[in-house]
Amino acid sequence: MSELEFIPPAKPIIGQDERDAVDRVLATGMLAQGPEVKAFEEEFSKVLLDGRAAVAVNSGTSGLHLGLAASGIGRGDEVIVPAFTFAATGNAVALTGATPVFADIDPDTFCLDPKSVESLITDKTKAIMPVHLYGHPADMVAFEALAQKHGLMLFEDAAQAHGAAIDGRKVGTFGTFAMFSLYPTKNMTSGEGGMVSTGDAEVERRLRLLRNQGMEVQYQNELVGYNNRMTDIHAAIGRVQLTKVGEWTEVRRRNAAFLDAHLQGVKTPKIAEGAEHVYHQYTVRLEGFSVADRDAFGKELKERFAVGSGVYYPVPTNELPSFHQPADLPETAKATHEVLSLPVHPSLTQEHLDRIVEAVNTVAGAGA
Ligand SMILES: *Cc1c(COP(=O)(O)O)cnc(C)c1O
Numbered sequence: 001m002s003e004l005e006f007i008p009p010a011k012p013i014i015g016q017d018e019r020d021a022v023d024r025v026l027a028t029g030m031l032a033q034g035p036e037v038k039a040f041e042e043e044f045s046k047v048l049l050d051g052r053a054a055v056a057v058n059s060g061t062s063g064l065h066l067g068l069a070a071s072g073i074g075r076g077d078e079v080i081v082p083a084f085t086f087a088a089t090g091n092a093v094a095l096t097g098a099t100p101v102f103a104d105i106d107p108d109t110f111c112l113d114p115k116s117v118e119s120l121i122t123d124k125t126k127a128i129m130p131v132h133l134y135g136h137p138a139d140m141v142a143f144e145a146l147a148q149k150h151g152l153m154l155f156e157d158a159a160q161a162h163g164a165a166i167d168g169r170k171v172g173t174f175g176t177f178a179m180f181s182l183y184p185t186k187n188m189t190s191g192e193g194g195m196v197s198t199g200d201a202e203v204e205r206r207l208r209l210l211r212n213q214g215m216e217v218q219y220q221n222e223l224v225g226y227n228n229r230m231t232d233i234h235a236a237i238g239r240v241q242l243t244k245v246g247e248w249t250e251v252r253r254r255n256a257a258f259l260d261a262h263l264q265g266v267k268t269p270k271i272a273e274g275a276e277h278v279y280h281q282y283t284v285r286l287e288g289f290s291v292a293d294r295d296a297f298g299k300e301l302k303e304r305f306a307v308g309s310g311v312y313y314p315v316p317t318n319e320l321p322s323f324h325q326p327a328d329l330p331e332t333a334k335a336t337h338e339v340l341s342l343p344v345h346p347s348l349t350q351e352h353l354d355r356i357v358e359a360v361n362t363v364a365g366a367g368a
Contacts, residue, residue: 004306007356010185011347013248014165014237021236023117028232030267033212040239044195047242048162048180049172055196055207057234060159060181062211063194064092067118067177068127069305070198070206071153073098077126078277080153082112082288083316084332084349089157089307090317094128101125102318104329108270110283111138113331114146123258132161132171134312134341135252135280136185139272140166140174158281159194162187163249167274177207182238188245190238193230196336251346252279259342262357264341284360291337296342297363305359310341312343 013246037056057063064198073079083090083102093100098173104116112130128147130138139221140156147154154180156171164171174176177200180186180192198204204222209216214225258277260268265287271277286294294311301307316332318325342356 004355006173006302006306007308007343007348007352009308009310009341009343009345012189013244013346013347017240018237021240022233022314024302025232025236030140031231031233033229034232036239037230037233038361040190040230040235040242041195043239043242044180045064045237048170050170052173052197052322053201053204054212055204056197056238057194057228058193058212058234059228060179060186060194060232061088061092063179063181063196064097064157064217066090066200066207066210066228067155067179067196067203068096068098068224069210070203071127071176073126076124078122078124079127079129080112080117080120081129081157081317082131082133082332083318083327083329083336084110084313085133085157086103086313087315087317087320087322088160089129090323094323098126099124100169100317100323100325102325102327102329104331105133105293105335106139107137107334108274109138110276110335111136114139114142114246115141116232116329118146118150121150121152125150125152127155127176129155129157129175131157131159133271134257134283135164135217136271137159137164137166137171137275137277138163140171144174159183160186162245163276165276168276173199176200177203178332178354182234182241186226187248187278188238188241190230190234190241194236194328205341248346249278252344253277255279255344255346255348258353259344259356262361263305264361266360272350279344281310281341283312283339283341283348284336285332285338286364287338289323289338294337294340299362301359303353304363305355307356307359308343311339312341
C-alpha cells in the first residue's frame, strides 16, 4: 500500500484569503502591532467570547504567562494545573515564580478532576487552571463552585478549545482570564500567536501593559514588562481564520461523529453532559495497553494504511526532567499509556475517513 497518500494527524488550512491579507499588510509598510491587531481583538471578542475583552500576544504560552502575572500570581503562590497537558501549562506558572501543583484527570473527559484538585488545596493555593483538553471543556461549573468555596481565582487554558462551550456558555468566559493558542496545528492559527480573554478591566489593563514593556503612553513605562506583542502580519492571518473557524468546527464534529459510529475495538471520546466539544483532537483509548503496544498500534496505522496519529501526551508534566515533581496521579499515568489521537481535521475526505476506520478496526481486531 505504499502508493497511499499519507493522512497527517493535523493540517493547517492556509488559502488565498490569508495570502492576500498578509500582502495587504506588507503593502502598508506598517508591520508591528497596529490596526490589524486591534481589529483582530475586537472580532475575536465578538465571534468567540460573547463580547468579553481580548488581548492579542505573540504566543499562547506568552498569553498564559501574562495572564498569570496580570492576575497577581508570583513567588510563593501555588496554582493547581493538570499534569496531563502540554508542558506550556505548567511552564507558564513556573515562569512567574509560582509553583505549579499537579492534579489528576477525569478518565472520561481527560480534563482536570475537581476532586483531585480539592485534595491539593493548601494555604498557598491562589488559583486553579484547568485545560480544555482536546477541545473538550473542563468541568467549569464544578471549578467555579470550588474556587468560590476556597476563595481562589479560576483561569482557563483554552489553547485547544476555540468555540467550545458548556450549556451554551463559551469557554474563555469563566475564568479571570483564559488563553487561546493560535499555533498552526490549533483549530485556527495566526502563524504563531495567542489571545487572552478577561472580564476584569484591571487585569486587561495590566495585560496590555505587560505585553508592551509596561507602556501605555510611549516612554512613560509604568511597570517592568515584556515584548510579547503580536504583529499586524500575524493578526491579518488570524482575522481571516476567524471567519472560517466556526465552519471548520462543524466539519470536525461531523468527522468525529463518523468515527464514533464506525470505529470498533477502541474506546471513542465521551462527552460530558452539556459540553460542546470542538475536537482539536479525536482521542481514543486503547484500554489496558502498555506504552509499547500503543506505540506499535500507531506505527501499524502508519505503515500499513498511511494513517497518521499522535500521542498527546506521553509524559505527565510533573515527570518531565524540567520539573521532576513526584505526584501520585493514577488516571494520568493510565492515560499516557492508552491514548491515541486520530486525524479529525477539516481537510479529511470521505476516502480518508473510510481508510482511518478500516485501519483502526483492522489493527484493533488483529491485536485483540
Ligand atoms: C498549544 C498549547 C499551549 C501553548 O500555546 P503556544 O501558542 O504553542 O505557545 C498551551 N497549552 C496547551 C494545552 C496547548 O495545547
